[in-house]
Amino acid sequence: MKSAMLHVALFPFMAKGHMIPLLQLVKLIHIHKPEAKFTIFTTPANEPFIVSSLTSLPPQLINFICLCFSPTSQIIAGVESTDQLPSMSLFTPFLYATETLQPQFETALRSLQEQVVPITCLISDGFLHWTVESASKFNIPRLSFNGMNNYSYVLYTIMVGGRLFSKVESEEELITVPGLPWVQVTRNHFDSPWNEQEPQGSIVDYTAKCLMATSNSYGLLVNSFDELESKYLDFWNLNFQPKAWCIGPLCLAHKPKLDDCDKPNWVDWLDKKWAERRKVLYVAFGTQAEISNEQLKEIMIGLENSRIDFLWALRIKPNQEEIVVGLEERVQGRGLIMRGWVDQKMILEHEGIRGHLTHCGWNSTTESICASVPVLAMPMLAEQHLNAKMVVEELKVGLRVETCNGSTKGFVKSEELKRVIFEFMGKEHGEMVRENVEELSKVAKKSIQEGGSSWINLESLLTDLQMRK
The missing domain is CATH 3.40.50.2000 (Glycogen Phosphorylase B;)
Known part of the structure; x- marks a missing residue:
């Protein structure tokens, strides 16, 4: 039977x-x-x-x-x-x-x-x-x-x-x-x-x-x-x-647990930033987006010039390695570059993370919302442009990085990225979207x-x- x-x-x-x-x-x-x-x-x-x-x-x-x-x-x-x-x-x-x-x-x-x-x-x-x-x-x-x-x-x-x-x-x-x-x-x-x-x-x-x-x-x-x-x-x-x-x-x-014997190096780095009351921007663009050499350079320059502390889960093609040579030295103490697979949910749930620059893949978006982390949307492919629209216009839990010609799709210049990061991590707009995402996070958990x-x-x-x- x-x-x-x-x-x-x-x-x-x-x-x-x-x-x-x-x-x-x-x-x-x-x-x-x-x-x-x-x-x-x-x-x-x-x-x-x-x-x-x-x-x-x-x-x-x-x-x-x-x-x-x-x-x-x-x-x-x-x-x-x-x-x-x-x-x-x-x-x-x-x-x-x-x-x-x-x-x-x-x-x-x-x-x-x-x-x-x-x-x-x-x-x-x-x-x-x-x-x-x-x-x-x-x-x-x-x-x-x-x-x-x-x-x-x-x-x-x-x-x-x-x-x-x-x-x-x-x-x-x-x-x-x-x-x-x-x-x-x-x-x-x-x-x-x-x-x-x-x-x-x-x-x-x-x-x-x-x-x-x-x-x-x-x-x-x-x-x-x-x-x-x-x-x-x-x-x-x-x-x-x-x-x-x-x-x-x-x-x-998914409730990740940290093993003291196998603790990632970013944990101590973020703990230190939190103790210093420094706001950290988490940067990640997923596993499938192919970022052009020119766009990668603009992102690097924008992050460097923003003067904001950041943790970047960096995934690039082998032939792009020469582009990022020297980046870690130039941002030492203010920026941390992570290679390979990282537990993004664990990173977002760290109290030191105050914003997420993301491609707006749906997994990343929901992880940000659930962790009460506002979204800075820089969509790249698939339905990500609609997700970004939803995040900014419908849910009001984030801001959008604007392209250089004002179109929905297009190239993002370093100056725009620097400007919007400053606005996003600042008090006026940053606090507004942070309050919204905190309320939505409570509903999500419930x-x-x-x-x-x-x-x-x-x-x-x-x-x-x-x-x-």
Whole structure:
């Protein structure tokens, strides 16, 4: 006889920004259902990171299944996550390469369904469109995980899905969003090729598959909370399928602990700054943005000339190393440069951090909000320009770095960066956005606690899935 115990299978997309929130969701589900079992699908190169991220959970509850990621004509052997790609021009070929995992995935599903505790549901990244077909073969409900917020996802669906840019010539012409008359966007708020009059290409074809797969899924999981964007959540659920469930902020399920034997060097540095009552700006632009040599130089000069203390989690291409030669010496004592992987949530939660200069990826944005750290938005790609718009205009928890020509997208000069950092870290504007983010942080924390909106949503969803069995 099959067990009614909850067994959740998860398949994250192979990118740090996509894996981390799904691993945080595992921890959150465990809080709700301590007896639940988990099966997590990944590839050999990603397994160590995933396993190490879940050491706080009882090992007998988690099963890891590695699927061999076969090289293709464009993706070489060993490259199994987007941060390993030599260029983001290979992002689309990488997406298509994930489709080769489907036969192995289905073989594993077949075996799992023959066990005493079969899979209750599959939670897979929206990019892994083919998993919905596989899940349906074994009568497993699939939940699509959306790394975007409701605001950006709704605007993309309305504007791109409705082909509303087809007759818009100017990239900066303001367009009122149908159904949301208080929102105006431009073509430049959207990434290429979606902002073109006739979007086409292999990425468009792939995304169409993803959207169709999501619409055929049991539900849509969103790393957000109802109170943050209720108007956009309601709009989605009234006009589109499947039902969206806000079950975040997922970063609050992760409670990092500092080991004195393995304490990062930035901890003492920030402790010292805090003791000196020095405000520190945290600077990070994510794992996927490719910053041009010219833009990197302007950012460096702007930070140097701002005279503000800063901690920079620096990720650059190998051929850009010569650009940053001498930077650490020039800012010694005032700036700290961190290389490699850092626990961003832990950094943001340090009391010495007073602002976050960020690309406005959604994970980074929610981590800032939850840590009560105001956002200085410098978006670069994907939906980040819409996230920045939301942060500044809707939530009022940050300021925007302006481009040199005033357009939504464009080049940022060092003088502008210096100016806005001074304004952002100062008393007048800085205190205003800080008060707003502190209030929003309280709501965010309440939402995932027992009785909060996200707690209720996740509890209801898990109960529905268990009853379905």
